[in-house]
Amino acid sequence: MREEYRADLASVGQTLVAMAEGVRSAMRRATEALLAADQTGAEEVVYGDAEINAYRSQVEDKVYDLLARQxxxxxxxxxxxxxxxxxxxxxxxxxxxxxxxxxxxRRLPNSAVPDELVPVVRDMARVADRISGKIAEILQSTDAKRAAELERDDDEMDELNKQLFGLLLGTAWRHGVEAAIDGALLARWYERFADHAVNAGEQIVYLVTGEAPAQTA
Amino acid sequence: MREEYRADLASVGQTLVAMAEGVRSAMRRATEALLAADQTGAEEVVYGDAEINAYRSQVEDKVYDLLARQxxxxxxxxxxxxxxxxxxxxxxxxxxxxxxxxxxxRRLPNSAVPDELVPVVRDMARVADRISGKIAEILQSTDAKRAAELERDDDEMDELNKQLFGLLLGTAWRHGVEAAIDGALLARWYERFADHAVNAGEQIVYLVTGEAPAQTA
Structure with a gap:
């Protein structure tokens, strides 16, 4: 029974790994499309979202199955x-x-990201990518220490967010209200992506070790 | 056993009702504080969030207890x-x-909402209030038809969202980038509030009836 339980739990974990990798790839491709104003790339991400949602159903089905059998x-x-x-x-x-x-x-054929925002958006995307990569790793390695790093990654994201708002609200901003709102919302998407990743990471530590995650200093 | 199961499920439902009412009241008070630039009111909402989070733990504890016992x-x-x-x-x-x-x-002692946005923000808050009120009702009445109404309420919220963006991006806008970003983010909070409410409503139908929610036309 215990053996079977472990195997079932590992199988749930594997689906979560696939899902985490899918999500990471989606955000990476979304960023590439965003910065290149690439319609095909962006559309692929939009269509691909159904696959990620299907993973969630798969995880839930496995969990219900596990609960019912064990x-x-x-x-x-x-x-x-x-x-x-x-x-x-x-x-x-x-x-x-x-x-x-x-x-x-929404902004095609133009880019939604004015030149001076490109570096900070790229940095936000880089942090998002790093964080989501760690999630898959934690799921596989059960290394709780890596989860503690997520909070620091999240701090970096908050810092980038401030930096981006600094540009939007600075006197040099000359792209008007619409581009500023786009920028603010984009920052929000990356920031929330990181928040959910940190949250997932903490839950995963519990999932794979059965222990509450270590508090970061 | 069946009797006990029903009673346990009803108890979970009661906690959800209290939580739904707490959330509704929080958004109502947040809107009042926002439109009156009322520091005390806003701070009370911020402090009160811990209570809502505690409800969530309470629901989860009851669910775990129910799963383990039944x-x-x-x-x-x-x-x-x-x-x-x-x-x-x-x-x-x-x-x-x-x-x-x-x-x-963040905007005190000023108001975060310029005069011309007040009516639409008030309308968004009204829809948010109506939707969250229905959730508590559905939990208590197990009336699946009310859940179908939620989609229409949500459409109304989307319409208001467009209206608000029309004001932010219109030629008459004279409050600059910062107020526009505030407006766009506020719209986002109300819209997401409604999205989660609709989602919760659909889940609640399943919770209280065991049946998937009716599709709206």
Whole structure:
């Protein structure tokens, strides 16, 4: 029974890894499309979101199956249900990649990102990519220390967010209100992507170790 | 056993009702504070968010307890776990009320909402209030028809959102970039509040009836 439980839990974890990698790839491709004003690339991300949502159903089905067959109690039960939370965070991260792609599409044939915002958007995307990469890693390595790093990555994202707002609100801004709103919303999508990733990371530590995540200093 | 299961499920539902009412009240008070540039009111919403988060833990504890004691399977199991999703949506709605309150606080002693945006923000808040009121009702009355109304309420919110963006991007806008970003983000908080409410409403139908929600035309 214990053996079977472990195997079932590992199978849930594998689906989450695939989902985390899908979400990471979606945000990476959304950013590329955004910065290149690439319609085809952006559309692929939008169409691909259904696949990410399907992963979430798959995770939930596996969890229900596990619960029904193994009827875990106490901490085992909480551990299993955690997978549902992780899948919800990952799905939302997929939605945010979709939002980035749609911002790209809305401004075509122009770019939604004025030149002076490109470096900071690129940096936000880089942090988003790093964070989502760690999630897949934590799922596979069960290394709780990596989860503690996520908070620092998230601080970096907050810093970039401030930097971007500094540009939008600075006296040198000459792209008007619409581009500023696009910029603010894009910053929001990357920031939320990171928030959900951190949240997922903390839940994953619990999922794979059964222990609450280490608090960062 | 069946009797006990029903009673446990009803108890989960009662906590969700209290949570839904808390969230509704939070958004209502956040809007009042926002439109009156009222520091005390806004701070109360921010402090009160912890209480909403505590409700979520309470729902989850009850669900875990129910799962452990009753070990429901198949559709019963899915029904119970649905409560976890509803609580997650409601918690997020509380966060969005908190965001509205913080936008208010950030611009004090000024108002974050220029005069010409006041009517549309007030309308968005009214729709948000109506939607969240229905959630508590559906939980109590198990009336699936009310859930179908939520989609229409959500359409109204989307319409208001467009109206607000029309003002921000119109030639008459004379409040600059910062106020426009505030306006766009506020619209986003109300819109997301409605999205989560619709989502919660659909899940609640499943929770209280065990049936998938009716599709709206």
């Amino acid at each position: 009827a875990p109690v106490a901490s085992d039960l909480r551990q299993v249900v955690t997978a549902i939370h992780v899948a919800a965070d990952l799905e939302r991260m997929g939605d945010l990649a979709d939002h980035v792609a749609k911002t790209c599409l | 070990a429901p399977v198949a559709s019963d199991l899915r029904q119970v776990v649905t409560a976890i999703h509803v609580a997650a949506d409601l918690e997020r709605m509380g966060d969005l009320a908190d965001h509205v309150a913080k936008t208010c606080l």
